[in-house]
Amino acid sequence: MSDNTTGTKTKEYIRPMPANWWMMKKTFVLFIVRELTCVFVGGYALFLLVLVARRDQPEAFAAWLNSPLLIVLQIIALPMLLYHSITWINLTPKVMVVWRGEERVSPLLIAGANYVAWAIISIVILSISCP
Amino acid sequence: MAASETDQPEATIPLEVFRYRPEQGDEPTFEHYDVPYREDWVVLDALNHVKDQIDGTLSYRWSCRMGVCGSCGMMVNGEPKLTCAAFLRDYYPEVIRVEPLNYFPVIRDLVINMDDFLHKLTEVKAWLVPKEEKPVSQGEYLQTPAELAHYKQFSMCINCMLCYSACPVYGQHPEFLGPAAIALAQRYNLDSRDGAADARADVIFSDEGIWDCTFVGDCTRVCPKNVDPAGAIQQAKVAATKDWYRSVLVPWGNK
Numbered sequence: 001m002s003d004n005t006t007g008t009k010t011k012e013y014i015r016p017m018p019a020n021w022w023m024m025k026k027t028f029v030l031f032i033v034r035e036l037t038c039v040f041v042g043g044y045a046l047f048l049l050v051l052v053a054r055r056d057q058p059e060a061f062a063a064w065l066n067s068p069l070l071i072v073l074q075i076i077a078l079p080m081l082l083y084h085s086i087t088w089i090n091l092t093p094k095v096m097v098v099w100r101g102e103e104r105v106s107p108l109l110i111a112g113a114n115y116v117a118w119a120i121i122s123i124v125i126l127s128i129s130c131p
Numbered sequence: 132m133a134a135s136e137t138d139q140p141e142a143t144i145p146l147e148v149f150r151y152r153p154e155q156g157d158e159p160t161f162e163h164y165d166v167p168y169r170e171d172w173v174v175l176d177a178l179n180h181v182k183d184q185i186d187g188t189l190s191y192r193w194s195c196r197m198g199v200c201g202s203c204g205m206m207v208n209g210e211p212k213l214t215c216a217a218f219l220r221d222y223y224p225e226v227i228r229v230e231p232l233n234y235f236p237v238i239r240d241l242v243i244n245m246d247d248f249l250h251k252l253t254e255v256k257a258w259l260v261p262k263e264e265k266p267v268s269q270g271e272y273l274q275t276p277a278e279l280a281h282y283k284q285f286s287m288c289i290n291c292m293l294c295y296s297a298c299p300v301y302g303q304h305p306e307f308l309g310p311a312a313i314a315l316a317q318r319y320n321l322d323s324r325d326g327a328a329d330a331r332a333d334v335i336f337s338d339e340g341i342w343d344c345t346f347v348g349d350c351t352r353v354c355p356k357n358v359d360p361a362g363a364i365q366q367a368k369v370a371a372t373k374d375w376y377r378s379v380l381v382p383w384g385n386k
Contacts, residue, residue, distance in 0.1 A: 010153040012236035012244055017302045024209065028299060031347045091346065094362040095369060102280040 037084035040077045089114045142168040144223050146177055148189065149230040151237050159237070161228075162186070168223055174214040175203050178229070178241075191241035198355055201291030205241050206230040211296035211353050233296035234305070248292055251308050254334050255316040262326030278323040285318035285363050287356040294350035294360050300343055307343040308335065310350035310360030317363040320370075336371040344368075 022028045054061040064070060092114050093107030143165040151159035164185055166177040175193055182189050193203040196215045203214045208228050219227070235243035261272060294310035301307045316335050320328040335341055344364045351361040 010238065011157065012238055013151050013153070013157075013159055014236050015233070017234070017299075021299055021302065025349075027349050027352065028347070031299075031345075031349075035345070091348075091365075094359070095365040097362075097366055099277070099281065102277045 034084065034087050037080045040080040041084060043073070044077060044081065085118065089118070144168040144177070144219055145226040146181070147226055147228045148178075148181070148241070149228075149237075150189070150240055151231075152188075152239065168219055170220050172219045174205075174207055174212070174217040174219065174227060174229060177219060177227070178214060189241075190239045199289060201289035204232050204291045204293050204296070206233055206296065211293040213291060213293070213355050216355060232292060234298070234302040235292070235295070245292060247305060248290070248295065248309070248311070251312040252290075252315065255308065255312045256327055256331055256334075257312065257315040257319065259319060259322065259325050260327035260330070261324055272324040274323055281323070282318045282321035285314045285321070285358055285360075288315055288318070288358045288360075289356055291355065293353045293355065294358075297349040297353040299347060299349075300345060304339075304343060306339045308340045310344075310364065311358075313341060313344075313367060314358055314360035314363035317367055320367075332371070332374070335367060336374070341367045341371060 018024070022032045051061070054064075065074075090111055093110040096110050098105040098110065144167075146164045146166055147161045148164060149159055150162050164177075164181045166180045166185075169176070173196075175196055178189065178191055178193075182191075191203070191205070191214075193215065194200040195202070198213055198216045201213075204211060205214050206212075206229070207214065207217045208222065211232060214229070229241065231237045231241045231243045235245065235247070238244050265272070288311055290311060292311065295301050298307070298310055301309050313335055316331050319325045320331060341364050344361075346361060346365065348361045351359045354360060
């Protein structure tokens with residue numbers, strides 16, 4: 001309620017937030033997409049658990065990986081996980097603030113270091129798993 | 132000069148302005164005004180023209196008209212903007228829709244109730260609490276340029292509340308402290324002269340504080356002074372996490 005100088009209170013208008021608030025702006029849509037990619041990150045964690053559980057049956061596991069369902073899931077999951085990784089690596093400089101005297105270490109350097117680490121780890125894993 | 136003026140009518144640009152007059156009814160309306168289009172005019176100039184020449188009943192806040200006071204924040208075509216910094220030429224010839232700042236109760240027309248924000252500023256103690264009090268006779272509290280640099284960006288906040296209008300978390304949970312309040316708390320926490328970081332911790336490191344933030348990042352995008360409140364909140368999250376680990380792993384350590 002608002003007070004005006006005569007002492008009576010006027011009724012304030014509250015605008016409700018629409019249920020489709022996340023569709024109203026491009027930045028909100030991209031935010032929701034980013035959050036939804038976490039479902040695929042969780043899915044990949046499950047996948048790794050299955051991988052470990054089936055480590056003694058490599059042919060059965062490989063056959064399962066080639067089933068249509070798994071192929072579709074992998075085709076969807078790869079861009080989701082790439083989007084997840086890229087958006088979060090790009091946000092790392094906001095979280096990791098490194099000072100050198102009066103200047104901040106360049107955000108490009110911090111994000112870049114993360115990309116380099118990602119590339120190196122990927123190369124190592126690929127060279128181990130695909131000789 | 133009069134002799135060389137043409138008979139052509141002045142170019143105009145249409146405005147759709149949110150009107151809410153509680154004494155006239157419960158529902159808001161939109162009113163249409165055609166204002167002169169001038170290359171150097173901002174939306175605030177258009178509103179002032181409406182109030183001066185067309186409809187004196189229009190209510191809105193403004194002050195410095197140069198982007199330093201934070202008074203004239205409104206939604207312009209759905210985006211929170213300082214109306215003194217939104218140029219007509221960026222919208223011409225399309226219609227400009229002017230509404231009160233999102234997620235705040237509307238008192239009248241374009242005037243919102245900002246009590247919630249002001250209350251949060253006191254909750255986070257958005258002022259300097261010196262580490263050691265010293266009398267004026269002992270001189271100033273000294274600070275190096277490097278120490279100043281640590282918090283300078285967050286000190287640029289003009290309390291315009293555009294960030295609150297951009298934050299969907301605040302829109303859905305008004306208990307959320309919000310971007311500006313947390314950025315200002317960080318401004319003082321990072322100030323080498325300040326000693327109240329512990330006092331602020333209970334308020335900021337809470338579910339209504341930093342942990343309600345999901346890092347949408349729109350607050351930083353709309354901030355007219357490049358304060359980067361989203362960055363301030365994430366830095367506070369890192370500080371809170373370090374604090375927690377320290378309290379768990381080194382419980383005997385003094386603060």
